[in-house]
Amino acid sequence: MSRPVDPVGPSCHDLRHDWTEAEARRIHDLPLPELLFRAQEIHRRHFDPAAIETATLLSIKTGGCPEDCGYCSQSAKWNTGVKASKLMQVESVLAEARRAKSGGATRFCMGAAWRSPKDRDLEAVCAMIEGVKALGLETCVTLGMLAPSQVERLAEAGLDYYNHNIDTSRDFYGEIVTTRRMDDRLETLDNVRAGGIKVCCGGIVGMGETSNDRISMLVTLATLERHPESVPLNMWQPISGTPVMATAESVDPIAFVRLVALARILMPQSVVRLSAGRSAMSDEAQALCFIAGANSIFTGNVLLTTGNPDRDKDSLLLERLGMRAAPLAPHRSDQAPTA
Numbered sequence: 001m002s003r004p005v006d007p008v009g010p011s012c013h014d015l016r017h018d019w020t021e022a023e024a025r026r027i028h029d030l031p032l033p034e035l036l037f038r039a040q041e042i043h044r045r046h047f048d049p050a051a052i053e054t055a056t057l058l059s060i061k062t063g064g065c066p067e068d069c070g071y072c073s074q075s076a077k078w079n080t081g082v083k084a085s086k087l088m089q090v091e092s093v094l095a096e097a098r099r100a101k102s103g104g105a106t107r108f109c110m111g112a113a114w115r116s117p118k119d120r121d122l123e124a125v126c127a128m129i130e131g132v133k134a135l136g137l138e139t140c141v142t143l144g145m146l147a148p149s150q151v152e153r154l155a156e157a158g159l160d161y162y163n164h165n166i167d168t169s170r171d172f173y174g175e176i177v178t179t180r181r182m183d184d185r186l187e188t189l190d191n192v193r194a195g196g197i198k199v200c201c202g203g204i205v206g207m208g209e210t211s212n213d214r215i216s217m218l219v220t221l222a223t224l225e226r227h228p229e230s231v232p233l234n235m236w237q238p239i240s241g242t243p244v245m246a247t248a249e250s251v252d253p254i255a256f257v258r259l260v261a262l263a264r265i266l267m268p269q270s271v272v273r274l275s276a277g278r279s280a281m282s283d284e285a286q287a288l289c290f291i292a293g294a295n296s297i298f299t300g301n302v303l304l305t306t307g308n309p310d311r312d313k314d315s316l317l318l319e320r321l322g323m324r325a326a327p328l329a330p331h332r333s334d335q336a337p338t339a
Contacts, residue, residue: 012264019222019266019313025214034252036291039261042102042268043293051326052318053107053271053296055140060128061087061112061121065125069167070147070176070243071207074113080241087121094131103311104325105299107138109163114144115179122150126157133158140200140230145180145188151195161230162192163200169216172209176244193226200230202275205259207236208247214259222266227335230296231263235277242329253285257292264293271296283317290323 026034043049063074064084073080097108110128119123122143131140140161141154154162166185167173173182192199203217221228236244237252263272273296274281274289299311313327318324 001220004053015227015268016224016266017225017227019219021212021216021219024219024222024262024266025212027265028211028258032136032258035258035261036288039264039293040291043295046251047271047295048326049295050323052290052323053273054105054299054314054325055107055138055273056096056103056105057109057111057166057298058096058100060093060110060125061085061114063113066114067179068177069179071167071204071239073239073242075242078241078243084113087124088130090124090127093128094135096242097132097135097137097159100299101135101137103299104315105137105324107140107161108132108135109140109142109161109298111142111163114143116145116147117143117150118136119150121155122153126153129154129157129159133160136291142200145184146191148194151191151197155195155197159197161198161200163230163232164188164192165202165232165234166203166217166220167186167188167203168207168209169213170220171212171216172207175209175247176207185309189224199228200228200232201228202230202232202234202273204236204276206248206251206277207244209248211255215262218259218263218266227267227270228274229270231251231267232273232275232296233260233263233294235280237277237280253281253288256281257285257288260289260294261292262332273297283320286317286328290321295326 062085063082064076065074067075068077069075073082093110100108125143126140131137137287138160140163141159142163164185166182168176170182191200201221205214221231235256236248238245238248260272272294274286274294275298278286297314299314
């Protein structure tokens with residue numbers, strides 16, 4: 001029997017940058033078995049389906065951020081109980097990086113609660129980057145918005161990835177933050193690209209946005225001139241004192257799996273990371289996300305200021321699934337040796 005005509009349109013195996021929201025919606029709404037089949041088929045074209053990238057995230061400067069992001073515990077505008085701290089000392093950061101490496105992480109990510117870094121602080125961050133790279137780990141930082149000169153300095157230090165999430169759709173953006181525009185975020189992404197640094201960019205779900213907002217967010221990323229090399233998908237975790245608490249809704253696990261699958265199909269060569277919110281996910285939901293094309297997780301029991309499954313639990317889950325932590329990064333299937 002011949003296969004029915006594809007209702008979605010052009011082959012989803014093509015690396016495209018011209019996706020429309022209507023196309024993405026049709027893919028998102030496919031029967032779940034068909035959606036997962038398509039996502040897994042594409043995933044296997046580009047990655048080892050049994051390998052999971054493991055990264056560790058450290059807050060190197062916590063709290064006191066002047067932005068009014070309604071979801072964030074680190075905004076100085078909300079009473080969340082998070083106290084502002086100074087930038088960590090370089091050696092203290094490197095000690096944490098050594099622990100992360102000994103725990104199996106291959107990428108070390110450093111986050112600072114700034115609108116944008118001051119040049120004097122950037123020098124200290126660059127020393128951290130150089131020290132972490134010397135340990136044999138990939139490096140990623142998230143420091144807020146960057147000017148081209150700051151990107152140049154980070155590139156000189158050898159930074160591998162810069163994280164700068166767009167958070168949500170353009171339509172919903174103004175509902176969660178007013179101290180910056182999405183275009184400000186996209187400008188920083190352009191600066192990072194121009195500086196030769198890889199982009200890590202994703203968003204957050206569960207803040208009161210609609211399903212259309214979630215799809216629109218992914219389409220924004222998938223229609224960039226180059227797809228982000230890393231796409232973190234976060235489920236918002238309840239943070240008392242933030243405005244989002246009034247609108248937040250728990251995310252249906254199957255809806256999240258659909259979003260992961262859509263990200264994989266729209267951005268075939270990107271690493272899709274399960275980020276914040278895994279502590280509230282069942283093992284079964286995470287397993288479905290891996291089948292849908294997620295191939296990266298954060299390890300360690302804290303993500304900036306929120307909880308995360310501990311390493312032993314993650315190791316046990318991967319063992320039960322017959323999966324493994326990737327030695328450095330998920331191998332593209334066209335580069336992996338054949339059995």
